[in-house]
Amino acid sequence: MEEGESSRVDGSRAGESDGATSADSGSSSSWKPSAKAFRPYVPPPQSSTWATLVKPGTLRVIVGKPLVARVTKDILETFQICNPNFKYSEALNPKRFLTNPSVGVLNDGHDNANSDLILHVNFVLVNMESKQRYIVKDILGHGTFGQVAKCWVSETNSYVAVKIIKNEPAYYQQALVEVSMLHMLNQKFDPDDKHHIVRILDYFVYQRHLCIAFEMLGSNLYELIKMNNYKGLSLNIVQMFSKQILHALIVMKDAGIIHCDLKPENILISTRVKPPEIKIIDFGSACMEGRTIYSYIQSRYYRSPEVLLGYPYTTAIDMWSFGCIVAELFLGLPLFPGASEYDLLKRMIEILGGQPPDDLLRDAKNTSKFFKHIGSIYRLEDDEAHNGVTSAYRVLTEEEYEARESKRPKMGKRYFNFVKLEDIIANYPYRKNLPEEEISKENLTRLALVDFLRGLVEFDPGKRWSPLQASHHPFVTGEPFTCPYKPLLETPRIPVIHTVTVDHNPGGGHWLAAGLSPQVSNSSRCLPQHGAHFQKVPFSYSSSYGSLGSHGSYNDNVGLGSSYGSYGDVNNVHTYYSQIGPCSVNVHAQVGGSFLGASPDVRRRHQLSYGNGFSISPGSLGPMSLGASPSQYTPPSSQMQISTASSGKYGPTSPVRSGVHVPSLGKAAAVGHYNRRRNWGYPTMCMQPYECASQHGLGHHGDGISCSHPDAYSRGHGGSPCSTLSTSNHSSWKQQTGVGTGLSSSPSSTNHQSCAASHAHNSNTVSLHSLEVSLDKPESSSSVPDPADWDPNYSDESLLQEDNADTLAFEFNGIRVGNTMDAMSRFSHGHNQAQKNFISTNHRTDGVFQAYSLGESSHTSMHDMHAGYGHLPHFSQNFPSRFGQQSVHRYSHMNSTFMHGERNHQNSQPTHSNYSMADSHSSTNAMLSNGMPWGRRAGHYIGTTVPSSHARKDYGRIS
Numbered sequence: 001m002e003e004g005e006s007s008r009v010d011g012s013r014a015g016e017s018d019g020a021t022s023a024d025s026g027s028s029s030s031w032k033p034s035a036k037a038f039r040p041y042v043p044p045p046q047s048s049t050w051a052t053l054v055k056p057g058t059l060r061v062i063v064g065k066p067l068v069a070r071v072t073k074d075i076l077e078t079f080q081i082c083n084p085n086f087k088y089s090e091a092l093n094p095k096r097f098l099t100n101p102s103v104g105v106l107n108d109g110h111d112n113a114n115s116d117l118i119l120h121v122n123f124v125l126v127n128m129e130s131k132q133r134y135i136v137k138d139i140l141g142h143g144t145f146g147q148v149a150k151c152w153v154s155e156t157n158s159y160v161a162v163k164i165i166k167n168e169p170a171y172y173q174q175a176l177v178e179v180s181m182l183h184m185l186n187q188k189f190d191p192d193d194k195h196h197i198v199r200i201l202d203y204f205v206y207q208r209h210l211c212i213a214f215e216m217l218g219s220n221l222y223e224l225i226k227m228n229n230y231k232g233l234s235l236n237i238v239q240m241f242s243k244q245i246l247h248a249l250i251v252m253k254d255a256g257i258i259h260c261d262l263k264p265e266n267i268l269i270s271t272r273v274k275p276p277e278i279k280i281i282d283f284g285s286a287c288m289e290g291r292t293i294y295s296y297i298q299s300r301y302y303r304s305p306e307v308l309l310g311y312p313y314t315t316a317i318d319m320w321s322f323g324c325i326v327a328e329l330f331l332g333l334p335l336f337p338g339a340s341e342y343d344l345l346k347r348m349i350e351i352l353g354g355q356p357p358d359d360l361l362r363d364a365k366n367t368s369k370f371f372k373h374i375g376s377i378y379r380l381e382d383d384e385a386h387n388g389v390t391s392a393y394r395v396l397t398e399e400e401y402e403a404r405e406s407k408r409p410k411m412g413k414r415y416f417n418f419v420k421l422e423d424i425i426a427n428y429p430y431r432k433n434l435p436e437e438e439i440s441k442e443n444l445t446r447l448a449l450v451d452f453l454r455g456l457v458e459f460d461p462g463k464r465w466s467p468l469q470a471s472h473h474p475f476v477t478g479e480p481f482t483c484p485y486k487p488l489l490e491t492p493r494i495p496v497i498h499t500v501t502v503d504h505n506p507g508g509g510h511w512l513a514a515g516l517s518p519q520v521s522n523s524s525r526c527l528p529q530h531g532a533h534f535q536k537v538p539f540s541y542s543s544s545y546g547s548l549g550s551h552g553s554y555n556d557n558v559g560l561g562s563s564y565g566s567y568g569d570v571n572n573v574h575t576y577y578s579q580i581g582p583c584s585v586n587v588h589a590q591v592g593g594s595f596l597g598a599s600p601d602v603r604r605r606h607q608l609s610y611g612n613g614f615s616i617s618p619g620s621l622g623p624m625s626l627g628a629s630p631s632q633y634t635p636p637s638s639q640m641q642i643s644t645a646s647s648g649k650y651g652p653t654s655p656v657r658s659g660v661h662v663p664s665l666g667k668a669a670a671v672g673h674y675n676r677r678r679n680w681g682y683p684t685m686c687m688q689p690y691e692c693a694s695q696h697g698l699g700h701h702g703d704g705i706s707c708s709h710p711d712a713y714s715r716g717h718g719g720s721p722c723s724t725l726s727t728s729n730h731s732s733w734k735q736q737t738g739v740g741t742g743l744s745s746s747p748s749s750t751n752h753q754s755c756a757a758s759h760a761h762n763s764n765t766v767s768l769h770s771l772e773v774s775l776d777k778p779e780s781s782s783s784v785p786d787p788a789d790w791d792p793n794y795s796d797e798s799l800l801q802e803d804n805a806d807t808l809a810f811e812f813n814g815i816r817v818g819n820t821m822d823a824m825s826r827f828s829h830g831h832n833q834a835q836k837n838f839i840s841t842n843h844r845t846d847g848v849f850q851a852y853s854l855g856e857s858s859h860t861s862m863h864d865m866h867a868g869y870g871h872l873p874h875f876s877q878n879f880p881s882r883f884g885q886q887s888v889h890r891y892s893h894m895n896s897t898f899m900h901g902e903r904n905h906q907n908s909q910p911t912h913s914n915y916s917m918a919d920s921h922s923s924t925n926a927m928l929s930n931g932m933p934w935g936r937r938a939g940h941y942i943g944t945t946v947p948s949s950h951a952r953k954d955y956g957r958i959s
């Protein structure tokens with residue numbers, strides 16, 4: 001075909017921008033491509049192929065499509081039009097690598113030097129068992145454990161997020177913990193997906209990498225704050241998110257799971273539902289309460305005092321992190337952006353007043369690093385708020401710290417112009433143009449927020465509110481805030497008045513292996529959630545289901561914990577390994593009217609012994625106490641009592657849980673193990689995700705945070721308003737508030753009742769539709785904390801100091817836990833029912849994953865967890881000598897339109913780069929951008945500089 005020779009053009013329009021000439025539809029017409037865009041192919045004169053295949057006038061072009069489509073997504077067709085000999089071969093494509101570095105040096109060239117699978121666009125991950133294919137399209141994020149890829153599932157026309165774990169045993173093992181815990185949470189505690197915990201959809205091994213498929217979620221809360229230019233969100237939104245996070249925390253506490261890395265980055269916005277909701281992700285650091293092994297956990301800004309000080313910890317540490325997150329959502333900046341652990345502690349003390357209680361300081365491992373024991377009782381200085389609280393410990397000055405540690409502590413900038421929590425919250429700029437009447441409402445809500453935060457960022461983990469207690473706070477419920485909140489005491493829901501026998505799992509599985517307390521018989525594990533045993537009890541929370549030694553029952557306020565204690569105490573409950581089978585733990589509770597938990601003296605004793613670690617061997621268990629002393633049981637029908645006792649509250653609760661050590665490796669642990677213990681035998685995971693002692697069922701069905709008694713609020717607040725001021729948390733209510741804040745918070749100075757009347761909480765009706773990024777220009781510059789800051793106290797030593805590390809080499813379940821390779825060998829002989837079950841039980845209500853259903857089975861052993869892998873995971877032994885701190889890249893998935901709209905309005909530039917996540921995120925962002933105030937702040941008191949645009953490397957990551 002000669003240039004200019006007529007060709008057939010179907011329906012092309014005149015004047016198209018690509019320069020093609022107008023065409024006479026239906027008839028042969030000339031196609032005169034613009035010389036700039038195309039030059040028709042001119043075949044060599046002797047080309048027989050061309051001559052036979054292409055007749056003049058038969059050349060077709062795609063019409064009605066812009067040039068950009070023809071040269072991009074339709075490029076193949078365009079090429080074929082231009083050259084019918086053109087044949088597309090995917091294999092010849094240059095790969096667009098998503099993994100960096102992309103040089104294959106390990107695992108037969110499949111992995112890079114970091115043991116990450118080298119991914120490129122359209123790389124296909126295959127579950128060999130189910131043949132399910134996941135086509136990699138993009139990278140969503142990198143983390144300690146590996147990469148998270150956005151993958152297309154053609155069967156369901158949907159995206160999923162697949163976490164591809166590094167090809168190393170420690171990561172593999174810990175990732176299995178994540179699988180196991182999430183599976184348990186999803187299936188047993190949240191089958192209807194109502195509790196804001198990410199759904200796990202599938203897991204498999206591909207190219208020796210464990211791959212975990214999750215539902216696809218959107219941006220995280222840190223990104224949201226960042227998009228809001230580090231200004232806080234509106235109180236309605238903070239309230240809504242708080243409520244949702246509490247939903248998740250309630251369930252996690254009920255399951256006995258400590259997340260250990262709660263932070264805004266690990267709370268993602270789900271776009272699957274409308275209005276969007278948040279979901280908690282990343283259970284890669286999670287552990288079971290009572291089996292805490294590692295002390296170097298939690299990202300620094302969100303690290304609890306007990307973790308910082310090296311004290312036994314419980315689910316209460318997640319509540320601390322939650323408090324920090326709530327404050328950050330409102331303030332736009334972290335509440336305690338400690339540049340070092342010392343700085344973190346100093347900030348806590350400054351902002352909250354007071355310090356950790358003496359009994360904690362006495363027993364914590366790291367007290368001497370931060371405190372001076374002054375022998376005599378010392379009145380906390382500058383601490384009106386604590387009204388004469390005394391201590392035998394004084395926090396070190398910077399100089400003293402330096403003298404002790406031989407290094408000067410890294411101290412970060414102060415980001416707020418006020419010091420005390422009350423003042424920081426009260427003086428935070430109001431949204432722009434907030435009407436006068438709204439201001440008084442907002443003031444009252446801020447008072448509620450302060451009160452709420454006080455219960456969360458409470459130094460004493462025993463006094464810190466449980467998620468259920470917090471969920472009844474007026475800030476969350478939207479009820480009028482009239483006076484400081486006194487939470488109801490959590491009590492067991494079931495008085496244990498008869499013998500309860502827990503037998504081994506006849507199916508061969510082991511629910512203990514999943515960190516579950518075998519607290520009830522098999523039959524009761526199947527009790528309907530609303531059966532007779534689960535009737536709501538007036539004035540008691542609907543959690544703490546009366547399980548034997550339920551963690552939910554004693555952890556807070558009265559605090560009984562007992563995983564650090566109660567062994568060897570002769571009570572009426574005995575735990576021993578079953579003689580029946582290898583997977584058995586029998587609990588024979590011959591309670592005879594007493595209730596479970598440890599008596600305070602017992603607790604005390606064992607708290608002190610904590611740190612030694614105890615390794616339970618089959619047959620070595622003596623009679624164990626599961627019980628609290630009866631006096632500590634609050635009968636369900638009694639009035640709530642606010643205990644001021646705080647001793648002995650630090651333990652998790654079910655001693656049974658402590659009876660067997662499940663390797664609860666954290667991320668740091670995973671890294672640490674890799675770094676320092678790679679000669680160890682990595683313990684076989686003995687998690688059993690399919691069985692759990694869900695004797696309490698889901699006490700929070702539907703609205704998991706609804707009070708179990710309609711009168712709970714009024715009860716909770718005391719019959720006489722304001723007469724229930726806590727002697728602990730709120731003793732300083734009057735002093736703490738209203739100081740230069742513009743808020744009158746004193747009960748006497750604030751007419752709470754009248755304010756309350758006008759205090760329109762709309763918590764239940766807030767949706768993300770109402771979100772709006774603040775457009776206000778900060779009055780003063782602000783900055784985010786130094787993104788490069790890192791924990792200078794991090795060291796391998798901190799990993800070596802793990803409390804119960806030795807118990808990793810444990811005997812469990814009659815199986816000597818060997819090294820990973822041994823374990824893997826065993827796995828290879830497992831059957832594949834587990835995966836089938838797993839998938840089958842992961843049907844989504846929207847049917848998206850129904851296609852994966854392969855079978856049903858009621859029991860699965862640990863082997864099942866590993867069964868069904870396409871091939872035996874055979875881990876490379878070519879480990880680098882050590883892992884340093886991982887540098888982490890974050891990708892912002894937020895649709896740029898979200899910011900563009902707002903930023904245009906604001907006449908400033910977006911500060912972040914985006915990865916296009918159009919499909920899954922645009923809806924969120926559209927909603928987000930539609931909206932109502934996020935919380936515009938008229939003026940920022942934050943005396944800092946403009947936030948930097950680069951992503952933070954995390955506010956003190958774990959590892």
Ligand SMILES: Nc1ncnc2c1ncn2[C@@H]1O[C@H](COP(=O)(O)OP(=O)(O)OP(=O)(O)O)[C@@H](O)[C@H]1O
Nearest residue numbers: 140141143144145146148161214215216217282284
């Ligand atoms: N379900 C999901 N949907 C969308 N993105 C996700 C999902 N899960 C994880 N991501 C993205 O991948 C990142 C890393 O995931 P995750 O936190 O689970 O991995 P990790 O290795 O444990 O990371 P880290 O070390 O930061 O805790 C997240 O920050 C998030 O951006």
